[in-house]
Amino acid sequence: MLESEVLSQAFELGFTYTRSTGPIVGRFLTDLKNRKITGIKASDGRVIVPPMEFDPDTAEALSEFVGVGSEGEIVSWCWVARPRDAHPLDKPFAWAMIKLDGADVAMVHCVKAESQNDVATGARVRAVWADETFGMMTDIRWFELL
Amino acid sequence: MQKIAIVAYSQSQCVPQAGASNEVELIMPRLQEVYEQAGIRNAQDVDFVCSGSCDYLQGAAFAFVSGVDALGAVPPIKESHVEMDAAWALYESILKIRMGQAESALIYGFGKSSPGELPIVLSQQLDPYYLAPLWVDTVSLAAMQARLMLESGVISESDMAAVVARSRSNALNNPKAQLAAQVSVEELLREEEFVAPLRKHDCCPVSDGASAMIICTAEKAMEWGKPYALISGIDHRIETHNLGMRDLTDSPSTRTAALGAGADSGPIDVAELYAPFSHQEIILSRALGLGDETQINPSGGVLAGNLMMASGLSRIGEVFNRIISGDATRGIAHATSGPCLQHNLVAVIEGAA
Known part of the structure; x- marks a missing residue:
């Protein structure tokens, strides 16, 4: 008699549905598709990038969009010496909190660099766009050091 | 506020991999231990049960429902779940008691994190548009x-x-x-x-296991006659x-x-x-x-x-x-x-x- 076969199946964890992103997130993502980065003004006038729908302090609905630069400054960062399979780069890279020019709030993205010695808080970076843009956060492929 | 008594608590050994044990098998020994500490027979002897777990760890929607198998839900029990750490299941249970809808509650939390790549699994709980896609x-x-x-x-x-x-x-x-x-x-x-x-040592390890607790009103704790804290x-x-x-x-x-x-x-x-x-x-x-x-x-x-x-x-x-x-x-x-x-x-x- 044959040994019983062990059944197995690959499983991929992910969001298997699409959603409408609404007028605020949707505006930001649509602008990304056009290679522009857009923030929004908070109740106290600070420019938040990426835009939030509601002010976290006052709960006010936000609506005043502001274009910001595609260059900025590293506020904090970490060095991924051994990237995980899911990570956007397969060579060592940095995650960073980046305050774009014209923004008051840092956003999280990855920074391509040869060595952690090249990266520093306060370093200037510039967005590198994907060859084809889809209206997703990954339209910014990574940031590069200036 | 009305003080709430803790009468029983049990946690499993933290292990990097629980092997073939499934979630129900991680929960059951903890429940037996808290039943024994409180001097009750099973989940029928408390008024309310609330659990905390995360479906992302099991990789399936409503995976937490299988945890109820550890309780035995027949005859019917009053049962709830939070997609959060079981500390928040405790919070819900305290509200239930304060509202006068229960005098006692069983709380349990469980997680078998080892089958997945935990930091990456948790990345998918972040902002779905701005962070998760990265x-x-x-x-x-x-x-x-x-x-x-x-x-x-x-x-x-x-x-x-x-x-x-x-x-x-x-x-x-x-x-x-x-x-x-x-x-x-x-x-x-x-x-x-x-x-x-x-x-690496600055980061907590990945562990599999469960913990459980029984709480009740101070009056009920005195009735059960077991040591308790408030x-x-x-x-x-x-x-x-x-x-x-x-x-x-x-x-x-x-x-x-x-x-x-x-x-x-x-x-x-x-x-x-x-x-x-x-x-x-x-x-x-x-x-x-x-x-x-x-x-x-x-x-x-x-x-x-x-x-x-x-x-x-x-x-x-x-x-x-x-x-x-x-x-x-x-x-x-x-x-x-x-x-x-x-x-x-x-x-x-x-x-x-």
Whole structure:
């Protein structure tokens, strides 16, 4: 008699549905598709990038969009010496909190660099766009050091 | 507030891999142990049951429902679930009792994290448009938080290593711990960086397991005639999901929750803090204003073993154990959820006298 076969199946964890992103997130993502980065003004006038729908302090609905630069400054960062399979780069890279020019709030993205010695808080970076843009956060492929 | 009695608590051994044991098999021994401690037969003998778990760990929607198999839901029981650490299942149970809808409740939390790549699984719980598509993992977010603290001069790498050394040493007295050792700050600092500036030992390990607790009104506890401790206050607060808008070197939500729970109305002999990363224990101790009179994480804390979705409940259980044993008369327990200490719960636990 044959040994019983062990059944197995690959499983991929992910969001298997699409959603409408609404007028605020949707505006930001649509602008990304056009290679522009857009923030929004908070109740106290600070420019938040990426835009939030509601002010976290006052709960006010936000609506005043502001274009910001595609260059900025590293506020904090970490060095991924051994990237995980899911990570956007397969060579060592940095995650960073980046305050774009014209923004008051840092956003999280990855920074391509040869060595952690090249990266520093306060370093200037510039967005590198994907060859084809889809209206997703990954339209910014990574940031590069200036 | 109406004081709530804790009468039983049990936690499994923290293990890196529970092997072939499924979630129900992780939960059942914990339930048997708390039934025995409280002197009851099964879930039919409490008025309410609430669990905490995360479907992402099992990779299936409504996976938590299978956990109910550990209870036996027939004849029908009043049962609920939070997609959060079981510390929040405790919170829901306390509300249920305060509202007069129950006199007793069973709470359990469970997590089998080992089958997946936990930091990546947790990345999918972040903002679905701005963060999840980048697959930025939770260790990396904590590493950026640590750098903010290091570069602002609030802490040094030695301070972080000292937290780890104390955790490993305290864990030698905790038979349920996964990582325990006598290790010096100097030895720890010689280890290579993991996600710089974090070293591997600055991060809690991945552990499988479960914990369970039984609570009730003080009257019911006296009726059951078992030793008990009292939860005199509990509160939880959350900060914005936008990491860039938070002061990551502080935990204002922990401070607010502690005030709401009445933590400042007496001495704090012991504090069990849910700090998955070494620098976060320092953030929490400062936010809570803890001084030398308070023993912090005598169990070793979650740096010595981190049962996802149960570790928060276990912090409360650890303080309960120390009050029952007479090592402490009043303590606080803290639970956290979300990246970089986004959401925080504080409970104050006192002796029954």
